Amino acid sequence: MKLPRVSTVVAAAVLAPAVLFPSSASAADAPRPTGLSGPDTASGSTPDVTPGDDGVNGGPGNSSRPEAPEGQEQRDRAEIQKILDDKNTGPGVREAAQQALKGNAAQLRHFLEIDFPKNRLDDLRVKVSQYMNRGGPAVREAGGKVLEGSEADLLRFLSEGLPAAQAEDADRAEIQKILADPNTGRGVREKGEKALKGGAAQLRHFLEAELPRQRADDNRVKVSQLLASGGREVREGANKAMDGSDAEVAKWLAEGYPAAQASDDRVALFVALSDQNTGPHTLDAAKKALAGTPADVAQFLRDLPKLRASDNRVKVSQLMETGGPAVRAAAGTAMEGSDADIAKFLAEGWATARAADEAAAGKPADKPADKPAEKPGDKPAGQQDQGAQQPQTVQPAALTGTGTTGTGTTGTGTTGTGAAAATGALAATGTEGLGWEAGGAAAALAAGAALVALSRRRSAES
Structure with a gap:
């Protein structure tokens, strides 16, 4: 009766080691979870087991997605940081990289493998476009050919094509600058x-x-x-x-x-002032020019025709107010015309109108040789012997109330009307007291004459 019971105990004793202690070969062949370290069999130590690590009760257990090799995330972060530290990194790459650094290992890897190449190509195209916008025709043409090309095309343009195109544009701009210079000669202009x-x-x-x-x-x-x-x-x-x-x-x-031109300009200014008929506008402008720079003197000479025209209109206005009927009528007609009409009236028409007024007043007409327009002092400057000066219209001798200085072209002797004669003549024509201020004109005349004499003496000595 006791034998079966003993047999059961023995059988349990025999089977227990096989169940409780599997062989080492079977344990080694069992699969390990990816990403987890196995026990250190060499040391014989037993790994610590944390509750839940077996995938039960919320633990990770065995994952279906393989994890990145140990240390890969740190290497990816370091690579992205290196990209950010590069000053040549474009805005598109920089923005995507900063966003990736805030993510996990998968996002880091996605940036390096996908986002980085794409954004770098976009940044290169933006950079080429910027050069095209501010570059010359050669840069725009060369950039347009590679703008839709590959990354290699864009990089080749930036390193080789861009410098060559910029040099061409610089040469073109330099030639255009030379041609824009008014002092550029005819030969240079044609070749340029x-x-x-x-x-x-x-x-x-x-x-x-x-x-x-x-x-x-x-x-x-x-x-x-x-x-x-x-x-x-x-x-x-x-x-x-x-x-x-x-x-x-x-x-x-x-x-x-x-x-040399500045010296000649000052001589020309004094020669212009040496004309006894120089008016107040011309005198004032000449005084300011002499106190200024050579450029001011040159500008005065360029303005001289306008200054004389202004003085001529003042003279004609005076004649309209005080002249006889014929003088007033002729002066009014001239004032409605151009500067050339004013100049012609003072050179020719005034003498004719004055003669008509004198005839109407019962005064004998002047001899042809004594007509104001034919007197040396009444000739427009430029027709007198004062060198190659610009023509000017002058005040008739009767407007000064004293007569004309000079005979012929030497400036010597005096041809005047005398006080008594002047009284009768001016009363008939109504032109008394119409002369310019004597002081400024006399000083200008003396200074100009002295300078002209010095110039002529230098010419004789040379």
């Missing part, structure tokens, strides 16, 4: 315009080879022109420069010519 129609090679050839040669030729042409048309100082300097080298000619045009 031809070069602008070509490419980079033609532009560079003009600047390096043709420009220096053509500029030297143009300089000599300009000096030759100054020899024929300049004042005394300019002619002397130009004559010396023409005997020198191309460099000496260029230096004289840059330095010697402005100084």
